Amino acid sequence: MTEMYGDARRADAPVVAGGEEDLARLRRLVADQLAALAPRIDEEGLHPQAFLRDYGRVYGFGHAVDLGYGGRPGGLKGVIAGMEACSEHCVSTGFLVWCQTSCAWYLQKSGNTPLKRRLLPALCSGQQPAGTGLSNLLKARSQLEPLRLRAVAVPGGYRIHGTLPWVSNLVAGAVFAVAAATPGGTLMALARAGAPGLTLRRAGPFCALEGTATMSCRFDDVFLADSEVIAPDEGFDDYFARMRPGLILAQMGMALGLVRGALTLIDETRSPARPANAFVEHQPEDLRERLHALRTETQAAADGLDGCAPARFDEILALRARGTRLALDAAQSALLHCGANGYLARHPAQRRVREAYFVALVTPALKHLAREIALAKSSGPLPVA
Missing domain, CATH: 1.20.140.10 (Butyryl-CoA Dehydrogenase, subunit A, domain 3)
Structure with a gap:
């Protein structure tokens, strides 16, 4: 163990201004817990939910989030350093950190202040698990595939239809960002695992990343309230x-x-x-x-x-x-x-x-x-x- 801690301080280790103590604690947590869990995550498909909770407590998912919303110092550099510390032992866990952090990043950039106040502190601490369902959006914006979700405006929000084949970190109660086509363009909103009309099915099996709680998500008339909109189609x-x-x-x-x-x-x-x-x-x-x-x-x-x-x-x-x-x-x-x-x-x-x-x-x-x-x-x- 001492050798591992010494290695964590070697010359090629990342440095995060304002967050060195947090990063040192995270490396100790990774050495104590994640290093031994990595084979089980890979071979048994174990989701490291307990480790992610401790990650939120020790290091946090909000280094790129304003302090007033529960963020921590370090910026995007801190986000990347934390993910690197995990991925040195287990890329599955590093990817899950990215999923959680990305959802916080979407809200940080949002103009929906009430949503940010309500949810960002829990996302940054890891108390609220989160995923990211924007692979389809990135491909659609590059004209590689169409948007797979459609949004129909109704009083108080939108009804969502369509299927996303792979969304990760969808444990019980998780929220995740989705993008849907509207008559006026594209909007982004938060969906929640367990919502009426949302069917989750385990994706895979994969040759790796089995411990990432990756699901296919079918939306059959799922209601998303206006209060959950991250970015409306106007100004998207x-x-x-x-x-x-x-x-x-x-x-x-x-x-x-x-x-x-x-x-x-x-x-x-x-x-x-x-x-x-x-x-x-x-x-x-x-x-x-x-x-x-x-x-x-x-x-x-x-x-x-x-x-x-x-x-x-x-x-x-x-x-x-x-x-x-x-x-x-x-x-x-x-x-x-x-x-x-x-x-x-x-x-x-x-x-x-x-x-x-x-x-x-x-x-x-x-x-x-x-x-x-x-x-x-x-x-x-x-x-x-």
Whole structure:
């Protein structure tokens, strides 16, 4: 355990201004609880709900939320650092942190002040579990698929129809953000697991990420009140432009953490008795150099989004794509360094490879990012807002 705590303070660890003590406590919590849970989360589909509650208590899901709504200092950089600490041991848990944090981020950017006052403190503390159902929206905005939900205005709110195939962290009582097509455009609102007319069915099985409570969601005339609207169709484009960059940048925590975990596996194989490992593609020195550069640029982009000089959106897309490629390279290198043992079904290197493919496939997927980057190059830089 002492060795793990020492590793948490090594030179390539992230630093969060204003939140160093919180981050140190989180690393101790991860070492004490999550490291041992990771195999069960992966192999048994265990949802780490108790750990997530402790995460909310020790570190919180509101580093990018105003303090008046229950947030904590650290900004998006703090969000990413927390996710990295979890993903170093378990990307499933890092992804669930992103789901919870993303829902808080949507409300932070919303103009619905009563909803923010009512719900954000519980989201930030983790007392209210939350998911994000916006994969379809991100793809629709890139003209890759149509919006799958339709909203019909009725007195006091909207009736929602349609199906979302995959929404994660949908434990009992969870809330989650959805986007639906209206005659005037698009709106975003909060739905709640257990609402009348909402049917949840467990999705999968998946080759990884089984412990993420991922469900398909069928909406049959589900009522969502006006009070639950995050962003109405009027002005939605402006809201989406404010919300999307931070949503995508925060996913870097999964990639950065996975790379650190892969480097730990590689370091465990370094021995004069394994001279062939020196010839594996993507040596640890190169991976560490790329990791350090990527984290530095990610933190600068996060500071920009929190401040007045945001990075261009195409730069954020490029960062996210580089993070994915680094995760893929590091996971493959870890497996090859481990040799035949890495081919055993329950070896940690196997899980790291499967997790890396998830990082490459979660929306926006690597191919989606590549397309957006190509479009940006052909038409000039895309501003954040």
